[in-house]
Amino acid sequence: MPALLGAGLRLFEGPGAGPRNLEPVSAIGTPLATHQKYRFVK
Numbered sequence: 001m002p003a004l005l006g007a008g009l010r011l012f013e014g015p016g017a018g019p020r021n022l023e024p025v026s027a028i029g030t031p032l033a034t035h036q037k038y039r040f041v042k
């Protein structure tokens with residue numbers, strides 16, 4: 001299953017798919033899932 005961002009930008013494959021620094025922004029737990037948001041750190 002590919003990881004997608006927004007309108008389908010693939011984060012973890014293809015050219016330039018090296019390591020990226022992500023910072024957690026929020027996490028919301030529900031009985032069926034945990035929704036996590038991250039932002040890129042330069």
